[in-house]
Amino acid sequence: MPKIGPARTVKELQKSAEHTHTGRGRRGLPGVKTDSLTVDRKAHAQNRELGERINDALHATKKKDKAGPLFVLGWRMYPHKDHPYWQGKVHSCGCGCGCSSRHKPRRRGKKGSG
Numbered sequence: 001m002p003k004i005g006p007a008r009t010v011k012e013l014q015k016s017a018e019h020t021h022t023g024r025g026r027r028g029l030p031g032v033k034t035d036s037l038t039v040d041r042k043a044h045a046q047n048r049e050l051g052e053r054i055n056d057a058l059h060a061t062k063k064k065d066k067a068g069p070l071f072v073l074g075w076r077m078y079p080h081k082d083h084p085y086w087q088g089k090v091h092s093c094g095c096g097c098g099c100s101s102r103h104k105p106r107r108r109g110k111k112g113s114g
Contacts, residue, residue: 006030007081029076047077 016027036044054075062071079086 006032006078007086008078009081012081013078029074032076032078050077 016029019025019027036047054073058071058073059069062069064070
């Protein structure tokens with residue numbers, strides 16, 4: 001399996017957020033190379049569920065008007081570089097699928113209907 005990433009530490013992400021928050025400029029999040037769909041379909045489904053929940057939270061919390069939501073959200077999920085699980089592994093995976101909120105919240109079907 002190829003090395004997927006980049007891996008990040010909590011401290012690295014906090015430092016990047018603090019840099020932006022304190023007005024010292026913007027630091028973008030590096031893109032993620034991922035293969036969860038082909039390597040582990042269960043993990044990929046979990047990533048998609050996380051994306052759906054993030055999307056639902058955004059639409060439930062932030063304002064919208066007739067033209068749609070006032071904000072969109074992009075995110076990245078990285079392997080936690082300092083966690084023992086990832087130490088010495090050749091393969092690491094992050095979520096790169098979707099990575100953005102949609103214009104409309106998803107419609108919830110009946111549980112178990114797919």
